[in-house]
Amino acid sequence: MASLPEMDVVRVQRWCRARVSERVRDQVRVEVDVAPRHLTIVECRPPWRADFGPEWTRHPIARFRYTRATEQWSLYWRDRNLRFHEYDLVQPTERLEDLLTEVDLDPTAIFWG
Template sequence: MAVTGLPEQDVAQVRSWCDQRVPERVRDQVRVECEEAPRHLTVVERRPPWSPQVGPDWTNLPVARLRYTKASGTWTLYYRDRNLRFRRYDLVPPTVDVGDLLDEIARDPTGIFWG
């Protein structure tokens, strides 16, 4: 287990998946990254400042959240709604294989993750 209590191998898998989402040649324009918290991982899309007035910080848009339940060893997928709250994505059940949820985010059959 990682310091946060999340399985290290799963965290590494999500980080690797994020790294592979955007080709190296355009990472100055957009990035997909993973933010780690004690019980979940959040996949975020980052973009550079579009104007000098907004400052030097990249903006981030949370795309999906992967919550881990230690007791069952399962991951559950969440999407962000229009009110900026995360809601359970019910088209895939909780799973022990975080890769199944990453596949669903990439596939995005409803357009809820990537638009």
């Protein structure tokens, strides 16, 4: 996590918590996975059958990649094969908030469906 701007990581963590009301967090959560060069937004759901075990399913929604040389974030979307592709409707930016807004609005229904 040392290579990502700490304030941006905190910003995404707060954004994730705000996506789901406290009263339904036993049914769905939005979390962020932190890696050295990117952040991945993940939707989490509880097991729907007891024989599948106690683990929640984790479904990647979007990825924010950080380029240290330019200090910019880029937005990526996930396909059905769990591969990420650059989202070309917004340009890389220093303002991660702009990319969070794009995921929130989801004008193409590519993130949340």
